[in-house]
Amino acid sequence: MTDFPMPSDASRKPSKSSLLVADARTRKRNAAEKRFRAYGAGAIAIAMLALVILLTTIIGGGAGAFRQTYLSIPVALDAEVLDPKGNRDPAEMSKVLTLSYGRVLDAAVVEAVKANGIEIDGLTPKDMSGLISKEASAQLRNRVLADPELLGQTVDVNVLVNGRVDGYFKGRVTMESAAADGNTSPEQLKLANVLKEGGMLVTRFNWDFVTNPDASDQRPEAAGVGVAILGSLYMMLVVLFLAVPIGVAASIYLEEFAPKNRWTDIIEVNISNLAAVPSIVFGILGLAAFINFAGLPQSAPIVGGLVLTLMTLPTIIISTRAALKAVPPSIRDAALGVGASKMQSVFHHVLPLAMPGILTGTIIGLAQALGETAPLLLIGMVAFVREFPGAPLEGLFDPATALPVQIYNWTQRADPAFIERASGAIIVLLVFLLCMNVLAVILRRRFERRW
Amino acid sequence: MPHAKLFLHRRQQVKTFGLTATAISVIALSASAAAARDQIQVAGSSTVLPYATIVAEAFGENTDYPTPVVESGGSSAGLKKFCEGVGENTIDIANSSRQIKESEIEACAAAGVDEIIEVRIGYDGIVFANASEGPEFAYTPADWFNALAAQIVVDGQIVENTNSNWNEVNPDLPEQEILAFVPGTKHGTREVFEEKVILAGCEESGAMEVFMAEMADEDAAETACMSLRTDGRSVDIDGDYTETLSRIESAANGIGVFGLSFYENNMDKLKVGTMSGVTPSTETIASGEYPVSRPLFFYVKKAHIGTIPGLEEYASFFVADELAGPDGPLAQYGLVSDPELAATQDAVANQETIQ
Numbered sequence: 001m002t003d004f005p006m007p008s009d010a011s012r013k014p015s016k017s018s019l020l021v022a023d024a025r026t027r028k029r030n031a032a033e034k035r036f037r038a039y040g041a042g043a044i045a046i047a048m049l050a051l052v053i054l055l056t057t058i059i060g061g062g063a064g065a066f067r068q069t070y071l072s073i074p075v076a077l078d079a080e081v082l083d084p085k086g087n088r089d090p091a092e093m094s095k096v097l098t099l100s101y102g103r104v105l106d107a108a109v110v111e112a113v114k115a116n117g118i119e120i121d122g123l124t125p126k127d128m129s130g131l132i133s134k135e136a137s138a139q140l141r142n143r144v145l146a147d148p149e150l151l152g153q154t155v156d157v158n159v160l161v162n163g164r165v166d167g168y169f170k171g172r173v174t175m176e177s178a179a180a181d182g183n184t185s186p187e188q189l190k191l192a193n194v195l196k197e198g199g200m201l202v203t204r205f206n207w208d209f210v211t212n213p214d215a216s217d218q219r220p221e222a223a224g225v226g227v228a229i230l231g232s233l234y235m236m237l238v239v240l241f242l243a244v245p246i247g248v249a250a251s252i253y254l255e256e257f258a259p260k261n262r263w264t265d266i267i268e269v270n271i272s273n274l275a276a277v278p279s280i281v282f283g284i285l286g287l288a289a290f291i292n293f294a295g296l297p298q299s300a301p302i303v304g305g306l307v308l309t310l311m312t313l314p315t316i317i318i319s320t321r322a323a324l325k326a327v328p329p330s331i332r333d334a335a336l337g338v339g340a341s342k343m344q345s346v347f348h349h350v351l352p353l354a355m356p357g358i359l360t361g362t363i364i365g366l367a368q369a370l371g372e373t374a375p376l377l378l379i380g381m382v383a384f385v386r387e388f389p390g391a392p393l394e395g396l397f398d399p400a401t402a403l404p405v406q407i408y409n410w411t412q413r414a415d416p417a418f419i420e421r422a423s424g425a426i427i428v429l430l431v432f433l434l435c436m437n438v439l440a441v442i443l444r445r446r447f448e449r450r451w
Numbered sequence: 452m453p454h455a456k457l458f459l460h461r462r463q464q465v466k467t468f469g470l471t472a473t474a475i476s477v478i479a480l481s482a483s484a485a486a487a488r489d490q491i492q493v494a495g496s497s498t499v500l501p502y503a504t505i506v507a508e509a510f511g512e513n514t515d516y517p518t519p520v521v522e523s524g525g526s527s528a529g530l531k532k533f534c535e536g537v538g539e540n541t542i543d544i545a546n547s548s549r550q551i552k553e554s555e556i557e558a559c560a561a562a563g564v565d566e567i568i569e570v571r572i573g574y575d576g577i578v579f580a581n582a583s584e585g586p587e588f589a590y591t592p593a594d595w596f597n598a599l600a601a602q603i604v605v606d607g608q609i610v611e612n613t614n615s616n617w618n619e620v621n622p623d624l625p626e627q628e629i630l631a632f633v634p635g636t637k638h639g640t641r642e643v644f645e646e647k648v649i650l651a652g653c654e655e656s657g658a659m660e661v662f663m664a665e666m667a668d669e670d671a672a673e674t675a676c677m678s679l680r681t682d683g684r685s686v687d688i689d690g691d692y693t694e695t696l697s698r699i700e701s702a703a704n705g706i707g708v709f710g711l712s713f714y715e716n717n718m719d720k721l722k723v724g725t726m727s728g729v730t731p732s733t734e735t736i737a738s739g740e741y742p743v744s745r746p747l748f749f750y751v752k753k754a755h756i757g758t759i760p761g762l763e764e765y766a767s768f769f770v771a772d773e774l775a776g777p778d779g780p781l782a783q784y785g786l787v788s789d790p791e792l793a794a795t796q797d798a799v800a801n802q803e804t805i806q
Contacts, residue, residue: 097513099773099780134780138512177719180583216504217716218784295540298492299520377524380492384504386511386518387490399490399520412523412691414501414716 058426065424068206068221069166071132071195072158075108077144079151088148101137101144105159113191116198120190127188133160135215135222161201163220163417165192169203172420209424213386214406220417223410225425227385231301231400232370232432234392238305239312239369244362246309247316254317255324256346275314282311283375291379298380299399301389307375312365319361323354355447363440367433373404381405403429488539491519491765495529495546496639497691498575498710499747502781503546506769509780514768516761519544523691526639530750534559537754543762545750548575548639556805566753566804570766571795572775574787576711576736577643577743580721582699586625588706588724592742594621596652598629599685601678604658609665612680632698632707633679635689643745644708645677648726651742653677696720711736712785736787744787753804766799 022030081100085092106129113128136159144150160166164184167173175186195201212224258264286307290296296303327350335345376382382405389398401409403425410422493503500523511518522529526547533545534555551569559567579590597603597620603612617624634640653659653676662672679685688695688707695707696717706724711731714721723731726743735741749769756763768774770792775781777788789795 094513097773098509141512180719182715182718216508217501218505218780219508291540292535295538297488297540298542299522380494380520380522382522382524383494384500384507384521386508399492409523412497412693414692414713416717 058423058430061420062423062425062427064170064172064420065209065427066206067170067203068208069161069169069201069203070158071161071201072156073108073112073200074154075105075140075157076111076154077151078104078107082144083148083151088151090145090148093148094145096141098134098137098141101141102132102134105132105136105140105157108157112200118191118194120187120194123187123191124185127185127191130184130188131161131165131192133162133221134219135160160219160221161192163415165189166203166221167417167420168192169196170420172416209421210428213388214384214401214409215386216384217413217415217418220413220415220421223418223421225403225406225428227388228401228403228406228425229428229432230389230395231304231381231385231405232402234301234389234396234400235305235308235402236366236370236436237392238302238396239309239366240362242306242309243312243316243365247313247362247365248320248358250313251317251320251324252346252351255321256350257342271314271317275318278374279311279372280374280378282307283378285310286375287378297397297399299383299385299401300397301381301400301402302396303379304376304381304402305396307379308369308372311372311375312369315365315368316358316361319364320354320358323357323361324350326357327353352447356444359440359443359447363436367436370433370436371404371429373402373408376402376405382409384409403432489760490517491544491759491762492522492542493519493544493546493749494522494524494532494542495544495749496526496548496747497523498526498548498638498640499546499572499749501712501784502572502747502786503749505780505784506765506774509774510761510765510768514761514764516764519761519765521546525637527637530555531558533750533752534562534564536562537564537752539758541752543752543755543759544765547748547750548745549642550746550748551750551805564752564754568751568753568766568799568802569805570749570751570770570799571746571789572749572769572786573747573781573789573792574736574744575747575785576731576733576741576787577640577647577745578709578711578714578723578731579706579726580699580709580714580723581706582703583720583722585703585722586627587722588617588624589728590624590724591621591655591727592648592652593656594624594652595648596656596658596676597621599631599633599679600649600653600658600676601680602675604656604661607661609661615684628704629684630686630702630705631684632686632688632695632705634695634708635687637689639745640708640710643743647743647745649677649679710785711787715785733782733785733787737790746789747786753802756802763802767796770795770799772796 079086081104082096083093084096109128109131110125113123136157139159140157143155162184164173164178164181165188168178168189169192173181173184173189175189178184178186178189192201208222209224210229211226212222213227215223254264254267286303290303290306291298331349331353332345335349336342340348373382380399381401383399383401385399385401387399389395389400407422407425407429410418410425493507500521503521507519507521510516522542526545526549529542529545530547530551532542535541551567556567559565579588581588594617597612598614598617600612602609603614604610614620614629616626616628618626620629633644650673653662659672659676662675663669666672666675686698688698692707692709692713695709696713699705699707700720709721711733714723714731725731726741729735729741731741731743736744749766751762751766772792773779775786775788775792779788782788
């Protein structure tokens with residue numbers, strides 16, 4: 001009793017202030033709450049600022065990848081160069097390499113410059129021939145091989161221009177940097193300017209970035225994320241079809257049926273532990289188990305999918321168990337009370353109610369798997385792949401890359417134009433994630449039930 | 452009605468389990484069949500990677516074979532993968548920016564890879580460059596040795612290297628703090644750098660003799676020459692040249708070690724230093740004037756010729772005059788064409804293996 005303040009204590013007299021005027025303690029409490037709200041708002045503001053900075057840098061850097069500069073010029077298909085035997089036999093003609101077609105295209109630029117009366121001081125043949133992307137020769141070759149009768153004629157082509165010239169129109173390359181650069185020159189850029197004014201050179205939207213496969217270091221302008229999108233998609237399918245059923249079944253058993261004993265405790269600890277294991281460890285496991293032991297092919301989405309499945313399982317199991325736990329026991333009791341079996345109560349009542357939570361966990365797991373690069377490094381998916389994988393299920397065994405891998409890959413290339421491609425690929429990856437999340441929200445809405 | 456609902460649930464259940472069963476059976480099936488591979492698998496040196504991708508792309512475009520899959524990861528990693536064994540789930544070709552070592556040939560043989568075709572595709576220069584706004588450098592190998600070796604010789608005595616500025620190393624060099632970004636040990640470029648620059652500098656400066664007198668063993672003396680200082684002046688870069696470039700962009704006084712082709716693609720950002728008075732270029736490397744160059748190779752598993760379609764054709768396509776010749780796309784990208792390319796072409800045609 002001694003340390004309890006006595007009401008008779010003069011300093012502790014209850015204040016006589018009215019309800020309308022807040023006393024000191026109330027003001028203090030209110031101020032504390034206000035401060036706390038301000039901290040919260042500040043945290044959100046910092047997070048939003050970071051997001052805005054991230055998005056603006058990525059979109060600023062990557063939007064260029066979706067626009068590309070094209071040149072349309074007439075090309076005289078010299079029959080003597082492209083069909084030296086002169087018999088128009090596609091089998092014979094296929095011996096002529098793309099390099100010869102490149103020379104035909106180069107000659108066409110020189111011809112076009114002459115025909116349009118363009119005169120630029122110091123313009124060398126190298127500047128003119130370097131204008132067209134090396135990708136164009138392959139396009140032209142395929143076109144001619146498909147229709148040998150085109151030989152000897154002059155055809156109009158619409159082809160990509162070199163990455164440096166394209167970069168000039170996007171502001172990446174300037175006259176000053178071109179002067180120091182061995183791969184372009186201010187004269188070449190001036191020529192490009194003139195051609196642009198003449199309407200022969202157009203910068204337009206570039207779907208090819210989404211559909212094209214990767215390209216070598218010499219033609220960044222032609223590189224795309226087509227193979228990477230397919231590879232990522234295939235891996236996500238494998239993860240979806242393996243990790244979700246296995247993960248959900250495991251959690252239902254552990255949560256609803258398994259006896260609580262030492263064994264289930266050990267399993268539980270291990271699952272939580274596995275969720276924190278670095279992903280590269282799963283890559284090593286995948287290399288040893290799936291490639292070296294099971295003999296699955298290298299660089300294949302099936303192996304990537306299996307590795308990512310192992311990586312995602314703990315996440316899915318933990319979140320599914322949490323979702324199952326969140327279903328009120330009264331639901332189970334009511335079902336059992338009206339005579340349902342344990343299995344009926346779980347599958348007809350508990351599982352549908354836990355569905356939104358399970359979906360959230362699954363999508364988080366999938367999103368994590370989608371962004372993973374490290375385990376793929378060891379199973380050969382960090383590679384230069386130009387062939388599109390076939391349709392599933394066989395296509396799962398064809399080589400492919402994945403979106404994060406493609407981004408990583410492009411940031412290592414020597415040509416600075418690939419940095420723009422990498423940012424573009426990040427945009428594609430973000431859109432991919434956004435689609436997955438939207439799907440999750442829609443599904444969640446449909447399954448959502450309140451009690 | 453509840454019955455109908457119940458029934459529906461059970462059907463969904465069966466469907467889910469059915470799908471799982473299908474997926475598992477597919478994996479089991481594939482593991483036993485291991486679908487025949489029809490594209491070539493390549494791995495190895497990140498220096499050779501751009502050349503290999505250029506050739507792979509052209510190979511896919513010009514032939515009916517699918518485009519080979521090319522992985523990076525470094526010469527040693529590539530050769531290690533190459534030596535894992537024979538079979539469709541092992542790689543067919545290893546790219547390397549140095550010659551295969553005796554120990555690696557033995558490791559290969561132990562795993563059943565006893566027939567290896569060595570193909571030299573050309574030469575690559577190693578250049579030393581700083582940020583384009585930095586000063587001009589004219590190095591000699593001895594400067595690099597005195598700047599980066601862990602132990603150097605001063606007045607005939609072996610001392611710990613305490614040089615902190617380039618003009619302490621050589622009064623003719625600009626006044627700039629020593630900070631070098633050198634390739635990490637998993638890169639083939641590192642060995643060439645050690646041998647052709649550091650070791651050469653060690654011999655040139657006369658330090659080698661002192662080390663020899665001290666250790667009475669050539670190997671030990673060479674090792675002592677080539678061990679780089681670990682006080683932060685010499686930074687190992689385990690990633691690619693892009694990482695070296697970004698390090699230089701953020702540390703203005705840094706000097707990086709690059710491949711010639713990388714420098715040629717980033718000339719606007721880098722200023723190259725001369726070595727013993729010679730500016731690196733494809734011409735000076737081809738003529739042998741520029742001292743720091745090395746051959747690039749790829750190694751073909753002969754046992755896979757015939758089982759992997761197009762392997763033989765890819766090897767001969769790579770060294771064809773149209774590609775690896777002086778006017779080909781590889782030379783355009785920065786490869787110094789091999790003067791003895793014809794001999795290499797013959798060797799590939801005859802499938803000559805390493806003895």
